[in-house]
Amino acid sequence: MPKHSLRTLASCVLLLVLAGCGASGGSYGSSGSANSVGANSGPKAPAGQSGTLYMDWTNDLSHLDTGKCYDTECWPYMYAMFDRLIDYKTDSTNDDQFVPDGAVAMPTVTNGGKTYTFRLRRNIHFWNGKLVTSADWKYSFERIINPKTQAGAASFWTEIVGASAYASGKAKHVSGIQTLGKWGLRIKLLNPDASFLNVLAMPFGSVVDQAVVQKYGRSYDCCHVMGTGRYMLKEHIINQRMVLVPNPHYWGGKAATGHLKTIEADFGISEDTGLLRIERGSADLDGDGIPAADFVSVRNDPKWSKLMFHYTEVGTYYIPMNTLMKPFTNVLVRRAINYAINKSIIVRLINGRGVVTNTILPPSMPGHGSFNLYPYNPAKARQLLKQAGYPHGFSTTFWTDNVGDDSRISQNIVQQLAGIGVHASLKVVNGNTLTAAVGTKRKVPITFEAWFQDFPDPNDFFEPIFSCASAVPGTFNEPWYCDPKVDRYANQLKVMQNRAQRLRLYPRLDKMVMQDAPIVPLYNPVFWDIHSTALKGYLYHNVEEWIFQHMWKG
Amino acid sequence: MVRYTLRRLFWAVVVLFGVSLITFALTYFMPGDPARRIAGIGASAATVASIRHQLGLDQPFWVQYSRYVGGVLHGNFGYSYVQGVPVLPAIWSRFPVTAELAIGGVIVELLVGLPTGIIAAYRRGSIADRIATVFALLGLSAPPFWLGLVLLYYLAFKMGWFPIGGYGSPFIGYLILPAFTLGIGGAAVYTRTFRSTILDVLDQPYIRMARAKGLSESVVLLRHVIPNAITPIVTQIGIDLGYFLGGVFIIEAVFGLPGIGQQAINAITQLDIPIIMGTVLFAALLIVISNIVVDLSFALIDPRVRYR
Numbered sequence: 101m102p103k104h105s106l107r108t109l110a111s112c113v114l115l116l117v118l119a120g121c122g123a124s125g126g127s128y129g130s131s132g133s134a135n136s137v138g139a140n141s142g143p144k145a146p147a148g149q150s151g152t153l154y155m156d157w158t159n160d161l162s163h164l165d166t167g168k169c170y171d172t173e174c175w176p177y178m179y180a181m182f183d184r185l186i187d188y189k190t191d192s193t194n195d196d197q198f199v200p201d202g203a204v205a206m207p208t209v210t211n212g213g214k215t216y217t218f219r220l221r222r223n224i225h226f227w228n229g230k231l232v233t234s235a236d237w238k239y240s241f242e243r244i245i246n247p248k249t250q251a252g253a254a255s256f257w258t259e260i261v262g263a264s265a266y267a268s269g270k271a272k273h274v275s276g277i278q279t280l281g282k283w284g285l286r287i288k289l290l291n292p293d294a295s296f297l298n299v300l301a302m303p304f305g306s307v308v309d310q311a312v313v314q315k316y317g318r319s320y321d322c323c324h325v326m327g328t329g330r331y332m333l334k335e336h337i338i339n340q341r342m343v344l345v346p347n348p349h350y351w352g353g354k355a356a357t358g359h360l361k362t363i364e365a366d367f368g369i370s371e372d373t374g375l376l377r378i379e380r381g382s383a384d385l386d387g388d389g390i391p392a393a394d395f396v397s398v399r400n401d402p403k404w405s406k407l408m409f410h411y412t413e414v415g416t417y418y419i420p421m422n423t424l425m426k427p428f429t430n431v432l433v434r435r436a437i438n439y440a441i442n443k444s445i446i447v448r449l450i451n452g453r454g455v456v457t458n459t460i461l462p463p464s465m466p467g468h469g470s471f472n473l474y475p476y477n478p479a480k481a482r483q484l485l486k487q488a489g490y491p492h493g494f495s496t497t498f499w500t501d502n503v504g505d506d507s508r509i510s511q512n513i514v515q516q517l518a519g520i521g522v523h524a525s526l527k528v529v530n531g532n533t534l535t536a537a538v539g540t541k542r543k544v545p546i547t548f549e550a551w552f553q554d555f556p557d558p559n560d561f562f563e564p565i566f567s568c569a570s571a572v573p574g575t576f577n578e579p580w581y582c583d584p585k586v587d588r589y590a591n592q593l594k595v596m597q598n599r600a601q602r603l604r605l606y607p608r609l610d611k612m613v614m615q616d617a618p619i620v621p622l623y624n625p626v627f628w629d630i631h632s633t634a635l636k637g638y639l640y641h642n643v644e645e646w647i648f649q650h651m652w653k654g
Numbered sequence: 655m656v657r658y659t660l661r662r663l664f665w666a667v668v669v670l671f672g673v674s675l676i677t678f679a680l681t682y683f684m685p686g687d688p689a690r691r692i693a694g695i696g697a698s699a700a701t702v703a704s705i706r707h708q709l710g711l712d713q714p715f716w717v718q719y720s721r722y723v724g725g726v727l728h729g730n731f732g733y734s735y736v737q738g739v740p741v742l743p744a745i746w747s748r749f750p751v752t753a754e755l756a757i758g759g760v761i762v763e764l765l766v767g768l769p770t771g772i773i774a775a776y777r778r779g780s781i782a783d784r785i786a787t788v789f790a791l792l793g794l795s796a797p798p799f800w801l802g803l804v805l806l807y808y809l810a811f812k813m814g815w816f817p818i819g820g821y822g823s824p825f826i827g828y829l830i831l832p833a834f835t836l837g838i839g840g841a842a843v844y845t846r847t848f849r850s851t852i853l854d855v856l857d858q859p860y861i862r863m864a865r866a867k868g869l870s871e872s873v874v875l876l877r878h879v880i881p882n883a884i885t886p887i888v889t890q891i892g893i894d895l896g897y898f899l900g901g902v903f904i905i906e907a908v909f910g911l912p913g914i915g916q917q918a919i920n921a922i923t924q925l926d927i928p929i930i931m932g933t934v935l936f937a938a939l940l941i942v943i944s945n946i947v948v949d950l951s952f953a954l955i956d957p958r959v960r961y962r
Contacts, residue, residue, distance in 0.1 A: 159920055159923075159924075160737075160920070162736055162737075162924070163736075163737075168692075168694070169694075170693070170694025170697065171694060247701075247704045247705075247708070248708070250692055250693060250701075250704075250705045250708065251693075251701070252692075252693040252694030252697035252701060253694070253697065254697070254698070254701045255697070255698035255700065255701060318733055318738035318739070319738060319739060320738075321737060321738045322737040322738060322739055323739075337912075338737060338739065338744065338747070339748070339912045339916065339917060339920065340821065340912040366820055366910075367912070368820070368821075368906075368907075368910040368911065368912050368916050369819055369820060369910040370819075370907065370908070370910065372803070373806065373818060373819040373908075373909075373910055376806070376807065376810075376811040376818050376819075377818045377819070379811070380811055380814070380818055382817070382818050529685065530685045530686060531686075532685055532686025532687060532690070532691070532925065533685035533686060535687075535690065536685070536686070536687055536690075539699065572699055573699055574698070574699025574702055574703070575699060
C-alpha cells in the first residue's frame with residue numbers, strides 16, 4: 101500500500117531517535133522494552149467491562165464497509181467489528197502468526213497449494229442474531245470480486261478460479277468458491293499463492309450479511325453495517341462520532357470482547373486539539389498521532405514519555421527512477437544515484453523518525469535480509485556517471501508532492517544529487533496528481549515514494565512495484581521495472597509452499613532487484629503514539645493497529 | 655417593489671447557475687482522481703477504471719455537467735462518493751451546528767460591538783474612545799485561528815472551563831468559545847461603524863430638538879439615536895449571517911465543530927465532488943438570499959427608500 105493511505109501515520113512519526121527500534125517489536129515508554137500485553141502492566145485488567153475509550157480523528161472514517169475500507173483509519177475498526185476465516189495473533193506488535201477465526205482450524209491446503217478447504221464455526225452470529233453459514237462466506241467473497249461493490253482490493257481476489265468470469269458478468273457465481281454443506285468452504289486458485297491466507301486475513305475477507313447489504317444499498321457503508329465481531333456498531337453520526345459496544349453474542353465469549361464498555365471515535369478533532377484532550381484526560385488516543393511541533397516537549401516530559409509507544413513500521417521510503425526514461429534506462433546511472441545519497445542526513449532531517457535502510461524489504465517483514473550494495477560514496481557515483489557517458493552529469497526533473505515532509509526531503513535529495521553533477525529541478529504537485537503522474541508511462545523520471553505493507557508477506561513488496569505485470573498505466577511500479585528473470589524468480593517464491601525455505605530466499609530476490617537498482621531505498625519510518633494516563637493495556641499491532649480488546653480504563 | 659424583488663430573484667438564479675458552472679469546472683479540472691480516492695490508494699488500475707466508468711467520470715465535461723444540472727432541477731444533488739449518503743440530507747444534517755455558531759457569532763458581534771460603539775461615540779476623544787479604537791484594531795488584526803487556539807489552550811485546556819473542542823450536549827458549552835472567536839472580529843467592525851454613524855446622528859437637528867424638549871439622554875439614545883444609526887449595522891448583520899451560515903471553516907476546524915465548513919474541507923481533501931458542489935451551492939444560496947433580504951429590509955426600515 102503506498103504512502104498516501106498512511107498520511108495519518110506519517111504525520112504521527114515524529115522527532116527523536118530510536119535506533120533501538122528493532123524488528124522484534126515496538127518500544128514502550130523510554131525503556132525500549134518490547135511491547136506486548138502487559139508491557140503497560142502494573143494494574144491488572146478489571147473484571148467485567150467498564151469505561152469508555154475515546155479516540156480522536158481529524159476526519160471521519162472513509163468507510164465502515166469491509167468491502168471498501170482500504171486505509172489505515174478505518175482498518176482497526178474493521179478488525180474490531182468483523183470476523184474473517186483467519187486472523188492474526190495479536191499478542192505483540194509484530195506477531196504475524198495466523199490463528200483461525202471464522203474457521204475452526206487453519207485450512208487444509210491441497211492440490212499443490214491451489215485448494216484451500218475450511219471447516220467453519222457453527223456458533224457465529226451476526227449482530228442481528230442470524231447464524232453465519234457457508235453461504236454467507238461465499239456471498240461475502242463474491243461481493244469483493246463484484247465490480248459494483250467498488251472494492252479496492254478486488255485485484256487480490258482475481259486468482260480465484262472463475263473470478264474473472266464472474267467479474268465480467270459471464271457467470272452468476274465464482275466457480276472457485278464452493279460451499280461444502282452449511283459448514284464447509286473450499287476455495288480454488290488458478291495458481292498457488294503463498295500470500296493467499298494474508299489476503300483472507302485482510303478486512304476484505306470479512307463475512308457480511310447479504311440481506312442487510314441489499315436492504316440498505318448505498319447507506320450500508322456509512323450507517324448500517326452488520327458484522328459478527330467483538331464489537332458492534334451502536335451509532336455513527338457522520339463526521340461527528342462513532343460508538344462501538346461489546347457484542348454480547350460474540351462467539352468467542354464475553355472475555356474475548358475485552359474490558360471496555362464503549363469505544364468512541366470523535367471526528368473533526370485536529371492533532372493539536374487531540375493532544376490537549378489526551379493530556380487533559382478528555383481523550384485516550386489520537387489516530388492522527390502527536391503533532392510534530394509538540395513531539396520534542398512531549399518526548400522530554402517525564403510523565404508523558406512513559407506513555408509513548410514507538411516501532412519501526414513495515415514500510416520503506418525510496419527514490420524510484422523510471423527505467424524507461426533516459427538517462428535512467430542505464431543501470432550505471434541508477435547505481436550512481438544509489439551511491440550518491442547520504443541517507444543518514446535524510447533521517448536527521450526528519451529528526452530521527454526513521455531507520456536507514458539499504459534493502460527493499462523492511463527489517464520487520466518476514467524474508468528480510470540485510471545487505472548494502474551501494475554504501476554512500478559520491479566519488480564512486482561520479483565515476484559511474486562518467487562510465488555511463490555523463491562525465492558532467494545531466495539535468496532532470498524530480499517530482500514530489502506537498503504531503504507532510506515529502507517536499508523537504510526531496511529538496512535535500514536534489515541538493516545531494518547536485519553534488520555529483522545531477523541537476524534536478526524540483527516539481528512539487530498535489531498528492532493525487534503525483535499518483536496519477538507516476539502511473540503514466542514515461543512521465544516522471546525520478547521521484548520520492550513510499551510503500552507500506554498490505555500484509556506481512558514479502559511478495560506484497562515485490563509484485564505491485566517490481567513485477568512485469570504491474571508495469572501498466574495506473575501502476576505503483578513507479579520505476580516501470582520489468583526484468584523477466586527477476587519476474588520468474590519472484591513467481592517461484594510466490595508459489596512456494598515451504599514457508600521457511602521461501603523466506604530464506606527472499607533476500608536473494610531483494611538483492612537481484614537492487615543489483616538493477618531501479619530504486620534507492622532510503623529509510624523505514626518509525627511510528628510514534630501516545631495515550632492517556634487512564635488507558636491501560638495499550639497494544640498496537642503492525643497489521644490490525646490498535647487492539648482494543650487488550651485495553652482498559654484504570 | 656414587486657418588480658424589484660422579481661428582478662433580484664431572477665439574477666439570483668443566474669448567479670447560482672454561474673457558481674455551479676465555475677465550481678463544477680474547477681472540480682473537473684482539478685488534479686486527482688475521485689475514482690482512485692474511492693477505490694483506495696492500493697487498488698489496481700483496472701478497479702479504478704471500473705469505478706470511474708460506473709460513476710460516469712470518464713464522460714466529457716458537458717455530459718457530466720448537464721447530467722448534474724438535470725439532477726439538481728429534479729431535486730437530486732447526487733450521493734457522496736465517500737460515504738454514499740445523499741448530498742442534501744448530508745449537508746442539512748450539519749446545518750444546525752453551523753447555524754448555532756453563526757447566530758452565536760452575530761450575538762457576540764452585537765453584544766460587544768454595539769455598546770462599545772455607543773461608549774466610544776459618547777466619550778469621543780476620551781480614554782474610553784481610545785480603548786475602543788485599540789480593541790477594534792486588535793479584533794480586526796488577530797487571525798481567528800490563532801485566537802481560537804489561544805482561547806482553547808488557556809480557557810479550555812489550562813483552566814478546564816470549557817470542553818476542548820468537539821460538539822455535544824448541551825451545545826451551549828461547546829459553542830461559547832467558537833462563537834466568541836467568530837464574533838470578536840466582527841464586533842470590532844461594528845464598534846467602528848456604529849461609532850461613526852452615531853456621531854453623524856448626534857449632529858442632527860432633531861437630536862438637539864429632542865434634548866431641548868427636556869428628554870433624558872437615555873431616552874434620546876434609545877428613541878432617536880439608535881434607530882437612526884442602526885441601518886448600516888442591520889445591513890452588516892444580514893451579510894455576516896449569510897456568510898457565516900455558509901460555513902466558517904476555520905472556526906469549525908479549530909474547534910472541531912461538525913458544521914458545513916468542515917464538511918466542505920473534508921470533501922475537498924477527499925475529492926468528494928457531489929459534496930463539494932452541494933456545499934458551495936448551499937453557501938452561495940444563503941449569501942444570495944441574505945443579500946436580497948438585506949436590500950429589501952432597507953425599504954422596511956427606512957420609509958424614504960423606495961425600489962422600482
